[in-house]
Amino acid sequence: WAGQVIERNGKFYWYVTVSHGSIHGKSIGIAVSDSPTGPFKDALGKALITNDMTTKTKISWDDIDPTVIVDDDGQAYLFWGNTVCNYVKLKENMIEMDGPMQTIDLPNFTEAPWIHKRKDWYYLSYAYQFPEKIAYAMSKSVHGPWEYKGILNEVAGNSNTNHQSIIDFKGKSYFIYHNGSIPTDGGSFRRSVCVDRLYYNPDGTMKRVVMTSEGIQN
Structure with missing residues (x-):
């Protein structure tokens, strides 16, 4: 998996x-x-x-x-x-x-690391605590030191787990994750793939992801 x-x-x-x-x-x-x-x-x-x-x-x-x-x-x-x-x-x-x-060493690291780079910053996001939120850290080097920046995504509905990826496509950034909202018996181990927009602040930090039921519309 x-x-x-x-x-x-x-x-x-x-x-x-x-x-x-x-x-x-x-x-x-x-x-x-x-x-x-x-x-x-x-x-x-x-x-x-x-x-x-x-x-x-x-x-x-x-x-x-x-x-x-x-x-x-x-x-x-x-x-x-x-x-x-x-x-x-x-x-x-x-x-x-x-x-x-x-x-x-990351605060409350559970699983699901994802590494990406944007401009001069490296971003290491991961599943945090349990039930899992997504948190992240930033560094100027892939070797660290890593500075913890906080929560990026809250617990995703009725799913105790979460696992993210972050991509850029045609000039826009996207946050891909999962929840348990599949219509029949959805939950932590019967998951739905979700995609929402991801936005950065001027200082390079990431804004907290707003989860939607509609997902990406355009």
Whole structure:
């Protein structure tokens, strides 16, 4: 679950959370395709990250929710985690780590990190507490230090979980998330994808997202 596709050099890399066949717990795998719609195939032949590689927490589901950024200098980074936020440099081939794993100390980090950059600022948003709100931090460097900036999105209706992505499209910014408003038996594990506009303040901070039932109209 909770995957992200990112393009590099004409290839599309899909980072996904999977259950490992022989190592207990969740893992992060990578698939690759020539098209964002697939077909995708295993890029590495094994998981990139397994539960025995991360020891800051004893839970078996801490290696989830991967998000990737390719920085302006071409260096790629992978962020992920549950209860502990991790990140690591990736090699140019996008399927190997290039250095040690690092951790980031964020207030009330639960899961669902999302990394993006706008102008000179890096933004690290994430699921905060439980039931989950979305909070975020900002930095002038992908390596931090990260300054906590507060809540970006409130608890999304009747869903205890939330997981966001932030994109720009045709000059506008969008906040993608989920709630539990699907008409039949909606809830924390029967979710609806939602999209609302995202706005920035002059100082680069993000305005709190206004959730709507209508979503994007134009």
